[in-house]
Amino acid sequence: MLIIRPITCADYPALMQCAEASGHGFTSLPINEDLLRGRIQHSQASFNARVTSPGQESYLLVAVDSDTNQVVGTTAIEATVGLDVPFYNYHLSTVTHASRQLGVHNIVKVLTLGNQYTGETELCSLFLLPEWRQGLNGRLLSKSRFLLMADHRHRFAEVAFAEMRGVSDEVGNSPFWQWLKEHFFSIDFTYADYLTGIGRKGFIADLMPKLPIYVNLLSKEAQAVIGQVHVNTRPALQLLQQEGFCCRGYVDIFDAGPSVECDVRNIETVRHSQRCRVEIGQHTSERCYLVSNCQLAGFRAVAAPLAVNAQGQVVMTEDVAAALNVDVGDEVRLVAQS
The missing domain is CATH 2.40.40.20 (Barwin-like endoglucanases)
Known part of the structure; x- marks a missing residue:
């Protein structure tokens, strides 16, 4: 039987194992001992804090095999994001360029940098070791967060969202980032993702283009992956969609993976x-x-x-x-x- 419970300091080796096994593009589980130990300590403080409204609490859970006491997965809830460090995303929208005089009418997609989810609750760090991805294990790990939120509503925002990992290959090459790298950043996707995971996001404000990006100017490879998820992330996305989460046009600034959101009151597990x-x-x-x-x-x-x-x-x-x-x-x- 799998048991979902709050993480403890003794679980650090298992959390590091999950971070190492999660692969490239899993921003919320960077391979960094200080950061992971800090996340554990912050989670323990959050679970024990007296809270009247959502703040900068972080609730980190682990999945434990009751027979062996082995930690086989993890997941987390960030009560709010963007209150201390900016939380960036792109919004994919449509604009029209038209000239009645010339009879020209062009509809184009643009990506606009913003901070849409500031103050909202983030679902993150969902990872289960491959050999445990069977039966109800993945569903339990994902939905246990909603059972927790249903009983402690005052600790979380009205809207919950999750950033889904976007398309990248086995060595961490992202077609979307490749275009950004060539024109603006000059660093690899894996390094940019790592810097974000450890909270060093200043380079985004320094180097990210401030004006909207016209999608049709991107490479064909980059255009093709906007709003698409990594193959390993599809089951997690399906679970969230079944809970009522949907994408409203917001995508990750590095790999263009979609963000999905739902009013907490309308999450199926919370409702039923x-x-x-x-x-x-x-x-x-x-x-x-x-x-x-x-x-x-x-x-x-x-x-x-x-x-x-x-x-x-x-x-x-x-x-x-x-x-x-x-x-x-x-x-x-x-x-x-x-």
Whole structure:
């Protein structure tokens, strides 16, 4: 059984393993010991902080195999972005150039640099080791964030978004960045991505073109990947789309991967999850649920068969209750999986 819980200092080696395995373009998991240890410490402080509104908290979770206690994945929620360091993106929009006198009417796409998601909640760092990408594991890791957000709404913004990794090859070459590099930056994609991951974003303001970029002036290779996702990111994008997330034209400034967003109140798991009191015992139900224990610093979430009785109580076995660290009469939040 996989258990989702907040990260601890002892999980650092496993977090580094996830960072190394995640590959190029995974900005939120840079291979940097100081930064990763800092993220763990910041997450622990965030889980224990008294909060009345979303600030600069960061909630880092790990997926743990209950049999071996091995950490096999991670994910995170940034309560807000862009309040201390600018959070950049491009907006893809349409403009018209027309001359009635000449009978010319041209419609073109442009990319405009902005900070659309300042103050919003970011879903990030979703990574599961390849051998664990089966069954409900990926769904549990992704959706556990929404169970946490549903129980602690005041800690998060009204809108949540996620930057999806864009197209790059196995050695980190991005067709979109290649064009930007040739004309403006003169550094490799992997280095630019690393600098962003460790918070050194000043070069963006220094070197990024301030005026809109006409898409038809980009190379054909760069144009083709705008709004497209890395092959390894497609399952994560599908999960978010099923939750109601959609792209509103915002893309990453480095690899042009799409950002998807949703009003937190309209996220499917938030809307359809329910709270129930716990009963512990045997049952015959085979219906699987994602279930969390409604706690914050002691947060736990698992996927398991449960039975909801006529009294609105949820019946779970002793091993599931132990994984969630709950007892009879405690409240849990659950959502059924089809």
